[in-house]
Amino acid sequence: MTTGTRVIGLGHYQPDKVLTNDDLAKMVDTNDEWIQSRVGIRERRIAEKESVADMATAAAERALAASGRTAADIDLVVVATCSAIDRVPNIACRVADRLGIEAPGAYDVNTACSGFSHALATADHAIRADAATSAIVIGVEKLSDFTDWTDRSTCVLFGDGAGAAVITGVADGETPEVGPVVWGSVPKMSDAVRIEASHPYIAQEGQTVFRWAITTLAPLARKAAERAGVDMADITAFVAHQANLRIIEGIAKKLDAPNAIIASDVVESGNTSAASVPLALSKLAESGRIASGDPVLLFGFGGGLTYAGQVIRCP
Amino acid sequence: MSTVKNTREEIVEGLSEILEEVAGVDPKEATEDKSFTEELDVDSLSMVEVVVAAEERFGVKIPDDDVQSLKTVGDAVSYIEKAQG
Numbered sequence: 001m002t003t004g005t006r007v008i009g010l011g012h013y014q015p016d017k018v019l020t021n022d023d024l025a026k027m028v029d030t031n032d033e034w035i036q037s038r039v040g041i042r043e044r045r046i047a048e049k050e051s052v053a054d055m056a057t058a059a060a061e062r063a064l065a066a067s068g069r070t071a072a073d074i075d076l077v078v079v080a081t082c083s084a085i086d087r088v089p090n091i092a093c094r095v096a097d098r099l100g101i102e103a104p105g106a107y108d109v110n111t112a113c114s115g116f117s118h119a120l121a122t123a124d125h126a127i128r129a130d131a132a133t134s135a136i137v138i139g140v141e142k143l144s145d146f147t148d149w150t151d152r153s154t155c156v157l158f159g160d161g162a163g164a165a166v167i168t169g170v171a172d173g174e175t176p177e178v179g180p181v182v183w184g185s186v187p188k189m190s191d192a193v194r195i196e197a198s199h200p201y202i203a204q205e206g207q208t209v210f211r212w213a214i215t216t217l218a219p220l221a222r223k224a225a226e227r228a229g230v231d232m233a234d235i236t237a238f239v240a241h242q243a244n245l246r247i248i249e250g251i252a253k254k255l256d257a258p259n260a261i262i263a264s265d266v267v268e269s270g271n272t273s274a275a276s277v278p279l280a281l282s283k284l285a286e287s288g289r290i291a292s293g294d295p296v297l298l299f300g301f302g303g304g305l306t307y308a309g310q311v312i313r314c315p
Numbered sequence: 316m317s318t319v320k321n322t323r324e325e326i327v328e329g330l331s332e333i334l335e336e337v338a339g340v341d342p343k344e345a346t347e348d349k350s351f352t353e354e355l356d357v358d359s360l361s362m363v364e365v366v367v368a369a370e371e372r373f374g375v376k377i378p379d380d381d382v383q384s385l386k387t388v389g390d391a392v393s394y395i396e397k398a399q400g
Contacts, residue, residue: 038358208379211363246360 001130002169004176005123007315009067009166012282013058014269015047021156028152035156040245044159044270046144052084053094056140059162059278060095066315067166069134071100074166076132078123079108080115080139080274082195082303083146095138105132112193113241113302114183115139115274117309120165120298121181124310127169134168139274148201157244158202159270163278165312179228182220183308186212193303204303213243213301214250221255221299221309228295228311235260235311236294237284241301242266242276257297261289273302290314319374320399326392329372330365334388337364347389355388375399 020043021032035041047055056079064071079091092106105126109119116139123135140162149155170176189212193204221240225232238260240248245266252262265280272279277300284290292314299309321329331345338361344354351357357365366377369391375398377385385391 038360205379207359207363207382210360211367211379214364215367250364 002127004170004178005127005167006170006177007165007167007312008069009063009065009315010164010278010282010285011059011062011064011066012161012163012279013055013062014045014161014279015050015055017046017048018043019046024156027149028155030152030156038244038246039157040264040267041156041270042267045161047142047160050142050160052081052140052142053091053098055142055160055162056081056091056138056164057095057098059140059164059282060099060136060138063136063164063166063282064099069166069168071102073134074101074136075104076123076126076135077101077104077106078119078135078137080111080119080137081108081141082110082112082115082273083141083143084108085145091138091140095136111274111304111306111308113243113271113273113276114300114304114306114308116163116277117181117298117300118183118306120167120178120312121183121308121310123167124178124181127167134166136164136166137278138162138164139276139278141273141275143202143271143273146195146200146202151201153206154202154204157271159272161269161272161275161279163275163280163282165278165281177313179224179230179311181308181310182224182227183306184220185307186305189305192305209305210247210250212305213247214254217299217301217307218251218254220307221251221297224299224309225297225311230295230311232257233259234295235297236314237261237263237290237296238299239263239277239281239284239296240299242269242280243271243302260297274300285314321373321395323392323396326373326395327388330369330388330391333365333368333372337361337368345388347392348387350387351385369395373399
């Protein structure tokens with residue numbers, strides 16, 4: 001049995017179709033300046049042809065290639081999503097089938113925008129409990145299916161995409177590189193973010209969620225660093241859920257992480273819910289701005305309301 | 316909640332400092348008769364930041380439901396004055 005896990009590969013996928021703020025201005029009464037000043041988003045990607053499973057598979061394939069492992073090495077697939085339309089099969093089984101992973105544990109997790117950190121934690125726990133040896137963890141969303149394209153207050157916010165990580169158990173004597181999770185929820189605020197069957201479009205109490213985010217999350221993110229035994233001054237990058245730039249900046253201001261790069265992929269990807277953390281992380285690693293071994297603080301938050309975060313070492 | 320009770324002038328001054336920091340409002344503009352959204356161009360998220368900063372500074376609670384009713388700087392000053400008791 002292993003004492004913990006580490007990330008050995010990252011990957012992401014975004015659809016080719018770019019939807020700019022100018023494009024949106026032709027659909028609803030809005031404009032580029034208004035959107036950028038309110039939420040910091042310049043453009044987002046929209047899946048015209050791709051399904052949730054297509055995007056998840058593409059991101060997972062890239063993460064697997066980056067890890068140097070093959071499908072035969074994987075015995076667990078965990079997918080974070082809240083936008084899979086089919087109830088059965090789950091996205092994890094579809095991804096496993098397409099990648100030729102033969103008999104993995106395969107399940108989906110839905111905690112909306114905090115999904116990836118929850119999924120990563122359950123995969124880490126499974127490996128530490130000896131229920132698996134190596135896992136692919138995916139965050140994927142196709143929010144365009146749940147966007148009301150006539151509602152200018154929400155349609156400017158969301159995008160589609162996927163990000164993935166491969167994790168495996170550390171050898172005897174090695175230090176785990178996926179830190180303990182800090183997770184939780186605020187059930188009494190269940191109605192603050194919704195995609196309900198009776199009205200299958202994203203609806204949210206923007207100001208309520210914004211206040212919750214900027215007043216309560218920074219200490220929880222710091223707790224994740226504390227649990228991992230990493231000093232805040234040593235955090236190389238802070239990858240928060242890419243909800244909107246002002247929430248990210250609001251949390252970052254109270255974080256006390258003076259040397260951290262603050263991931264801001266929301267600018268070019270919009271809010272991609274459970275996909276946003278692994279998508280921003282994979283792109284940050286690809287850009288070369290963070291190096292192998294760097295401690296990165298991940299922190300997801302959103303519908304539920306839920307939150308989860310942990311420190312990982314960049315592969 | 317707070318043991319401090321500020322004068323109306325102190326609250327206006329405090330709010331104008333907060334408005335300058337959070338939303339870049341010129342302190343000379345932040346007078347009691349001005350409306351947050353229309354005249355001072357404070358958007359809904361900035362309004363939340365103003366409220367959060369005002370809660371910390373003046374030791375009061377301003378729930379989301381009440382924020383909607385604060386149209387002008389003067390409304391906010393009166394609310395804070397009353398909440399400080």
